[in-house]
Amino acid sequence: MRRAWRWLIPLSAIPVLALLAYGFRTNPRDIASPLVGRPAPAFALTAFDGTAVSLEAHRGRVVVVNFWASWCYPACYEEAPVLERAWRTYRDRGLTLIGVDIQDKREAAEKFIRDFGLTFPNAQDLTGKVSVDFGVYGVPETFFLDRRGQIRAKHVGALTDEIFRANVERLLAEPEGKPGPA
Amino acid sequence: MRTVRTRRLVVVLLLGATLCGTAAAQQPARSVTEETVHEVAAQLRCVVCQNLSVADSPSEMAQQMRAIVRERLAAGERPEQVVQYFVDRYGEWILLSPRPRGFNLLVWLFPAVAVAVGLVILTVVLRRWTRQHRASAATPSTLDAAMSERIRRELERER
Numbered sequence: 001m002r003r004a005w006r007w008l009i010p011l012s013a014i015p016v017l018a019l020l021a022y023g024f025r026t027n028p029r030d031i032a033s034p035l036v037g038r039p040a041p042a043f044a045l046t047a048f049d050g051t052a053v054s055l056e057a058h059r060g061r062v063v064v065v066n067f068w069a070s071w072c073y074p075a076c077y078e079e080a081p082v083l084e085r086a087w088r089t090y091r092d093r094g095l096t097l098i099g100v101d102i103q104d105k106r107e108a109a110e111k112f113i114r115d116f117g118l119t120f121p122n123a124q125d126l127t128g129k130v131s132v133d134f135g136v137y138g139v140p141e142t143f144f145l146d147r148r149g150q151i152r153a154k155h156v157g158a159l160t161d162e163i164f165r166a167n168v169e170r171l172l173a174e175p176e177g178k179p180g181p182a
Numbered sequence: 183m184r185t186v187r188t189r190r191l192v193v194v195l196l197l198g199a200t201l202c203g204t205a206a207a208q209q210p211a212r213s214v215t216e217e218t219v220h221e222v223a224a225q226l227r228c229v230v231c232q233n234l235s236v237a238d239s240p241s242e243m244a245q246q247m248r249a250i251v252r253e254r255l256a257a258g259e260r261p262e263q264v265v266q267y268f269v270d271r272y273g274e275w276i277l278l279s280p281r282p283r284g285f286n287l288l289v290w291l292f293p294a295v296a297v298a299v300g301l302v303i304l305t306v307v308l309r310r311w312t313r314q315h316r317a318s319a320a321t322p323s324t325l326d327a328a329m330s331e332r333i334r335r336e337l338e339r340e341r
Contacts, residue, residue, distance in 0.1 A: 009303070034273045103242050128246025135271035137229035 033135055033154045040065070040143065040151045041133035045100070045123035048110055053123045055149065058096040062171040063145040064164075066097065067131060069104045070112040072139040075158040079140055080116040086164045087120040094147075094172060098123070102131045102139060144168065147176045214255040222251045222261045226268055227276050235278055 035041075040063075044054035055063065066083060068076045087097045099122035101109045106124065113122055125131050134143060144153040144167045153167050223237035228244045236247045247268075254264045268276045280286040325333075 005306075012299070031273060031275050034270060127249065128243060129250060131243075132247060132250055132268070132271060135273075137272065 029138075029156070031137070033151075035135055035143075035151050036154055038151060040145050040149050041130075043130045043133065045125060045130065047121045047123045048106075048113060049121075051121065053098055053121045055098075055145075058098075059149055060147055060176060061094050061096045062147055062168060063096045063098065063149075064168065065100060065134070065143045065145065066159075067100050067102055067125075067134070067136050067139050067141045069102055069139045070108040071104065076112075076140050079158040079160075080112070080118065082159050082161055082164060083120070084116060084118055085161065086168070090168055090172070091120075095168060097121075100125050100130055102128065102136065144171060146171050146174060212256060212258060214252055218255055218261060219248060219252045222255070222264050223248050225265055225278060226251075227278050229272065229276070 040055060042055050044052065044056070047053045055065075064086075066079075068080075070076070083097060083099070087095075091097075097120040099118065099120060101122060101124045104124065109122075109124060112118075134141075138156070140156075140158060142155045142159055143151050144155075146152050152171060155163055155167070220237050223244075224235045226236040226247065228234045228236050228239035228241060228247070230241050230243045231239045234244075236244045236251070238244075251264055254267060255261070259267075265277070274280060274286075280289055282290045
């Protein structure tokens, strides 16, 4: 009886330690988005050049929505050339790329667009509503939408050519009527 | 001439309609107290901060989130609906205290269970100690006569 008690106390610590070990191994920044597999929230913004940017206008095309900011160094600076390259490659193959600038100063954002020679539409989310609708918690974050307007993938952090290509090629290969996984 | 007049009429009508529309949009459906906004915002995690609520953070993102909370409440949503709007977009991660159900129950129950187990262990250990103490106090000295005699002699010599 006495011996059993002696072992019980250290043994009871094992589940606690196991839970802590599991908790500390997971990345707290790695948060699964509940929006993946659901229709993308509609938005209508005004681009830096004054044109209207809305998701509704691009229904039927594969859409990539990229959230960025000029102060987001180095990740946004790393992925800006990736985005521009991808835009030039895929714009005639049914892809729409929309950049949404958040929590930023207009002048700084315009300089960023000039510096990287970005030619795809970019708009400022002045009220933060679009970012909250998309559940954005940092920059850069990128959402890949299929032709039916469903969010099919979310990427947190700087994009690479490979990640962009893999996601977009998969969605472009799908016929328009094909339902995505729920 | 006629077309110009018609066009003018259309413009006036459109302008009127727009003005009415904006006036209606600006009119809040109900007045929202800062207290209610704070109550909702305090439950939400500021997404760009470390362990701060939307109510406590001075960040621009938190300010925008507070504005969204205020706007949704003004549009007639209940506080639970506003919280749910954020949960639908960010997952339960957005809540500063996890909802007490499923795996999350562990977080709520564990402290209580730990305190209960601690109290049981403390009681058992204390009872054992007092029992031992009492037993040793009650046991008569087991020194034999020869030993007592020796101690007495040693003490005598010290004097």
